[in-house]
Structures are given as C-alpha cells and as structure tokens.
Amino acid sequence: xxxxxxxxxxxxxxxxxxxxxxxxxxxxxxxxxxxxxxxxxxxxxxxxxxxxxxxxxxxxxxxxxxxxxxxxxxxxxxxxxxxxxxxxxxxxxxxxxxxxxxxxxxxxxxxxxxxxxxxxxxxxxxxxxxxxxxxxxxxxxxxxxxxxxxxxxxxxxxxxxxxxxxxxxxxxxxxxxxxxxxxxxxxxxxxxxxxxxxxxxxxxxxxxxxxxxxxxxxxxxxxxxxxxxxxxxxxxxxxxxxxxxxxxxxxxxxxxxxxxxxxxxxxxxxxxxxxxxxxxxxxxxxxxxxxxxxxxxxxxxxxxxxxxxxxxxxxxxxxxxxxxxxxxxxxxxxxxxxxxxxxxxxxxxxxxxxxxxxxxxxxxxxxxxxxxxxxxxxxxxxxxxxxxxxxxxxxxxxxxxxxxxxxxxxxxxxxxxxxxxxxxxxxxxxxxxxxxxxxxxxxxxxxxxxxxxxxxxxxxxxxxxxxxxxxxxxxxxxxxxxxx
Amino acid sequence: xxxxxxxxxxxxxxxxxxxxxxxxxxxxxxxxxxxxxxxxxxxxxxxxxxxxxxxxxxxxxxxxxxxxxxxxxxxxx
Numbered sequence: 001x002x003x004x005x006x007x008x009x010x011x012x013x014x015x016x017x018x019x020x021x022x023x024x025x026x027x028x029x030x031x032x033x034x035x036x037x038x039x040x041x042x043x044x045x046x047x048x049x050x051x052x053x054x055x056x057x058x059x060x061x062x063x064x065x066x067x068x069x070x071x072x073x074x075x076x077x078x079x080x081x082x083x084x085x086x087x088x089x090x091x092x093x094x095x096x097x098x099x100x101x102x103x104x105x106x107x108x109x110x111x112x113x114x115x116x117x118x119x120x121x122x123x124x125x126x127x128x129x130x131x132x133x134x135x136x137x138x139x140x141x142x143x144x145x146x147x148x149x150x151x152x153x154x155x156x157x158x159x160x161x162x163x164x165x166x167x168x169x170x171x172x173x174x175x176x177x178x179x180x181x182x183x184x185x186x187x188x189x190x191x192x193x194x195x196x197x198x199x200x201x202x203x204x205x206x207x208x209x210x211x212x213x214x215x216x217x218x219x220x221x222x223x224x225x226x227x228x229x230x231x232x233x234x235x236x237x238x239x240x241x242x243x244x245x246x247x248x249x250x251x252x253x254x255x256x257x258x259x260x261x262x263x264x265x266x267x268x269x270x271x272x273x274x275x276x277x278x279x280x281x282x283x284x285x286x287x288x289x290x291x292x293x294x295x296x297x298x299x300x301x302x303x304x305x306x307x308x309x310x311x312x313x314x315x316x317x318x319x320x321x322x323x324x325x326x327x328x329x330x331x332x333x334x335x336x337x338x339x340x341x342x343x344x345x346x347x348x349x350x351x352x353x354x355x356x357x358x359x360x361x362x363x364x365x366x367x368x369x370x371x372x373x374x375x376x377x378x379x380x381x382x383x384x385x386x387x388x389x390x391x392x393x394x395x396x397x398x399x400x401x402x403x404x405x406x407x408x409x410x411x412x413x414x415x416x417x418x419x420x421x422x423x424x425x426x427x428x429x430x431x432x433x434x435x436x437x438x439x440x441x442x443x444x445x446x447x448x449x450x451x452x453x454x455x456x457x458x459x460x461x462x463x464x465x466x467x468x469x470x471x472x473x474x475x476x477x478x479x480x481x482x483x484x
Numbered sequence: 485x486x487x488x489x490x491x492x493x494x495x496x497x498x499x500x501x502x503x504x505x506x507x508x509x510x511x512x513x514x515x516x517x518x519x520x521x522x523x524x525x526x527x528x529x530x531x532x533x534x535x536x537x538x539x540x541x542x543x544x545x546x547x548x549x550x551x552x553x554x555x556x557x558x559x560x561x
Contacts, residue, residue: 244524249537
C-alpha cells in the first residue's frame, strides 16, 4: 500500500534499509537510521515547545541536514512547515511570519520578531526521542510555501500531504529515478523545486547530496566521480553558470549522469539542443510548473527532439488544458490560459480566500501563463498573462520580442516592458533593455531595422537601453517589473 | 572604472555600501551563483580578456579578482 505522506514513505525507507546513506553534506554521510533518529528527536523538541497538529513551524531554508530533520519532524507532528528564504530581508520575513503566526521559528541568529524563536542547530537534537508518533492523513496541510513570483506581495501557497506526495510520485514516474540513485541538489531548499527534489529522494529511499549552489561546479564533478552521483536538479541559469565556468568540461562528467531535471524558468532552444547532443545517454527532463501545481508538464530533450520549443506534455496523472477567459476550452493552436488539474494542485492560498477563488475555474488551477496546444498534446508558452503589453488593442508578448532581439549578433539577452504614456495613441509603448555580448553597441535604428523582418511593426520597441544585467529572481525568472 | 564600481553596477548594489578586497559572496546578497558569473563576464568584457576555468576556481573575493588581473598585468583604476 502506498504511504499517505512523504514522511511515512521516508520512515518506511529508513526501516527497509537503515544503513543506507540518506544525506551527504560537506562530505559527511548520514544514514537513513541517523536521519530518522534525528527527525524523531527534532519532533520531540518541537513537541516540547508546544507544537501540535495544524501549528506552523517556520525555519530557514539553509542547505544542511537540520532542514531535512525539521521539515520531516514538522510533518511527523502533523504541523505545517513554513520554509523561509535565508536571504529574506527583515521586513519581508516579518510579513511572512505575521501571515502564518508560527508556534516556533528556527533560524541561525537572533531575529527581530515577536514569535518564539530558537537556534537552528544541534539544539534541536538534544531531547531523547519519544517513541510514538502517528503519520498525517493525505488531506492534512503539510506546507505553506511563499511564492517567489515577480509581481505582487508574497502569497502563501498551501500544500497538502496529498499534493506533495503526488508531486513526488508524478516526477519519479516521468524521470524514472529510483532508490538506487544519488542526486545532487544545488537548489535552495525553501524553493518549491529544490524542496520537491529533497522530499522525492528521501521518500524513495535514494541518496541526496546537498551542494552549495552553482558557484563552484567542481563540487558536482567530484560528486559524480567520487560519490557516484547519478542525477542532478538544475535551473537553466545554473547550467549556463556551469558552462560558463567550466566550458565544455561539463560534458565528460554530466555524460555519466542517468538523469538531469531542469525547471523553474525557460531554457534557450540552442542550449536544449546542445545538451541533447552532448549528453546522448542522459535522460534530460525539463518541467514546467508552479509552487501551486508542481511539475505539471514535462519534456525529455531526446524524445521531443523536434519539439524542443514546447513546454512538453502533461505529466503523469495530471490534466492540462487551454481555456478562454470564460472557461471554454480553446481549439488546437489557439492561445488561452494554461490551466491544470490533478492531485498536485494546491487547495489555495493561506488566509487569502479572494485570491484563492480567483485562481480556480471549474476545478482547474489557473497558471496565469498563456499558451496553446498542438495536435500531439504538446503545450507551448506564449507569455505571462500579466506581462502582456497592449498596443492599441493589439496584444504583444515581451518574450516574443526578446526572442527576436536575442538573435541580433551583438545582443546577449534582453527584457521588454511597456511604458504607459497618456499622450500615446497606442496607450503603451515598448521599451527594450539589452545586455550586449561585447563592446559593439548597435544604434536604435539598426536594432529597429533588424527587427523589421521578424516582427509586426507595432511590436518593435521605440526605446532601447543598454544595461549590464537583466534582473532575475533567484531561480532565474526575468523580473521585468524591476525595470519599470 | 574600478573593480568595486564594476561589481556595484553588476550586482545592483546600493550607493553607500563599502566593498573591500575581502568582500565575497558571503557578504553581498546578490553575489550568488548568477551574480558570480555576471561579475566574471563583466570583468572579461571590461578588460577584454578570457578568464580560464582554473582562474575562475580561485576567485572567491574582490581581492582575488584584482590578483588575477595583476597576473595579467592589468591594474584597473
């Protein structure tokens, strides 16, 4: 019988192979027996502090085993985990804490907030573990994850044990990873992608290597060579970093991997093709998803060689549709909102009933992304619903202009935004921010001419500005609103 | 342009924050993996050089960047 929760699955794995390594962190190997013991100690600590069913436990998403202990211990108590970004500014952290009113907050140094706080270190392991705990039910709330979206204020996404279990089961089914795998996790653990990979592997009984980001890729190569890593999860910008820092040397190491999972932001077509070509025996999977509905679409770069500009097809056990604003399903090739349905979908936002109501239509979760489907079921992304620029009633997607601009030989990357001007006949005009490859600076006239053959005239930006870097979130999403 | 000015621009660091030779990723929030690459790319562009994977592996602070440049007989001011 399948377990009802990730934490139940983890304890089964620990029972089945207690001596197997669960976590490798800074070259220290921690067995399933040790992790399960530490989870029970942490649960005991939290219980002594008054944590019970439905209480929130907030803790820093530090990449260390204490995160795993606290996360699973919180679930063991049927409490709700609230992982926090370690880089949260104080004001923002206070907002998240006030929204969730945690019973306990764990962070490495003292912070200025009114909630009971404790150090996030060995202190949590000092109690003798209590023997009896009962596992949560599927419908109980497991996590509140705050989205790192590029617009608006922080939203706490509620996830049940069923949601996070489905996220693990679906992605394992697609990727094909199992308990024999050892996966490198360089992603932040407070973020939906990194956290899903941690849960998924511990649920399966696999081994995870917690790595410190992408800054020093030699760590990955050592993990593959010396620790026998078979998989890695990455964001596209992470791969670009590895490639930039290590040039083609990544190929000889990554070729040994059974799988790579990419996600969180789009990847350039030429990079997808390059990976498929350079890593012929590695399963290269890329998901499209949101915190609210994890990895709901998947694509594998070799299987979909001719469709690499697509997001992919619906993940196992997930339905994906394209709907009009009125909730009617769009015909093949017609652009509408991408909506998803399945056990992965959130029940809504923490203490935001209005937002929750607005986010669903007939049981479908509205992603806010626009796209279309082809006759084979591949889904294509057209843009973000709220990034759409309206030029005299004609809709323009910034991503389309950026794709055209990025083809200019002098342009490395770009971001387009709308500038509202009351006196403009079109209501809005488009401004392009460009990052150059070298020192050659094309004139606005040259850029406009370059775009003329590629875009309709109304899509050509009127303003161009050169900058050093496009602002992005930690997961690599463009933050166009920061340019406004 | 000094290395400090270049890094401030690349990492969108506010005016008034002091950078020293010892400053590294631990000290600046925006000096993450992506920021690291952006710094390296900006240094390559600014001084028209290519930094090898071995040299990149040694860069952990602003002082390391200056040291690497000095080895190439470049003195940014």
